[in-house]
Amino acid sequence: MMKNTESYFDELKSMFNSVAVTDRDNKTCLFSEAIDTFTRLIGDRTGAGGKLLFIGNGGSASIASHITVDLWKNAGIRALAFNDSSLLTCISNDYGYRHVFEKPIEMFAGREDILVAISSSGRSENILCAVSTARKKGMQVITFSGFDENNPLRNMGDMNFYVPSASYGHVEITHLSICHCVVDAIMAGKNG
Numbered sequence: 125m126m127k128n129t130e131s132y133f134d135e136l137k138s139m140f141n142s143v144a145v146t147d148r149d150n151k152t153c154l155f156s157e158a159i160d161t162f163t164r165l166i167g168d169r170t171g172a173g174g175k176l177l178f179i180g181n182g183g184s185a186s187i188a189s190h191i192t193v194d195l196w197k198n199a200g201i202r203a204l205a206f207n208d209s210s211l212l213t214c215i216s217n218d219y220g221y222r223h224v225f226e227k228p229i230e231m232f233a234g235r236e237d238i239l240v241a242i243s244s245s246g247r248s249e250n251i252l253c254a255v256s257t258a259r260k261k262g263m264q265v266i267t268f269s270g271f272d273e274n275n276p277l278r279n280m281g282d283m284n285f286y287v288p289s290a291s292y293g294h295v296e297i298t299h300l301s302i303c304h305c306v307v308d309a310i311m312a313g314k315n316g
Contacts, residue, residue, distance in 0.1 A: 135291070139298045144286045150279060158283055159302075163309045165238065165264060165282075166201060174236035175202035179225040179254055183296045184242035184268075191240075191303040199310040204232070225254035235262040240303075242268040244295045246275025246286075255280045268302070270295030 145158040153161070166176065176195060178188035188205040195203040206228045215224045229239065239258040243251045246269030255277065258265050267281035271290055278284050287298045 135289070136294050136297060139287055139289050139294045140301070142288050143298060143302070144273075144288065146278070146284045146286070148282045153283070158285070159305055159309060162266060162283055162306055163313070165266075166306070166310060167313070169236055169238050169264065170201050172236050174234065174238065175204060176238050176240060177229065177233055178203065178205040178240045178242065179251060180205075180207070180242035181248055181250070183292065184244060184299070187242055187296065187300045187303060188240070190300065191307060194304070194307045195310075199307055199314065201310065222249045222253050224250045226250070226257045229254050229257045229261070229263075233258060233261055233263060238264045238266060240266045240268070241277060241281070242299055243275075243277050244270045244292055244299075246271060246277035248277075252276055252280070268299045270298075 143155055145153040145155055147153055170176070176192070178192050180186075180188040185205070185207040189207060192203040192205040195201040206225055211228065212224055215227050219227060233239065239255065241251050241255050246267075255265055255267070259280070265281040267277050267284045268287075269275050269277045269284070270287040273286065273288060278286050285299070285302055287295045289295050289298075
């Protein structure tokens with residue numbers, strides 16, 4: 125049991141050093157520069173009246189909700205997560221689950237907003253549809269994915285954070301940690 129625990133955390137440590145970040149042209153970005161760019165983008169867009177919109181399924185939905193609350197409560201940034209149970213069940217019933225995030229983006233998102241799309245597999249159809257809709261609206265898109273390095277979500281954002289692991293736990297913990305890093309950077313910038 126102890127060996128399994130050590131192995132788990134050793135692999136998790138290696139995930140933080142293995143995160144790959146690419147831009148819209150699939151050019152590799154340094155991780156620290158990507159965090160700075162993401163943080164500045166949030167400041168620029170929200171300073172111009174925009175907001176952050178988060179989407180994700182399952183554990184990724186939890187990350188979306190968690191970071192949304194931290195952004196508005198602790199950093200004073202307008203942020204929303206589209207994972208209210210009534211919204212999800214209504215849209216799923218009326219339009220189909222593949223449209224569950226696309227429809228709120230059509231209704232509530234503007235060109236000045238940023239979509240943060242989180243999917244461990246990078247293959248969730250509802251996430252991919254939402255990102256396509258955000259692109260049509262001219263929004264900035266930031267993606268978080270894992271598993272297969274050729275997942276489609278990994279190439280759809282202006283900035284793409286990819287965790288090279290097939291473990292849901294490792295991918296989700298790394299995604300959450302990166303998001304917290306951004307929130308902490310925003311708060312540090314506001315506090316001087």
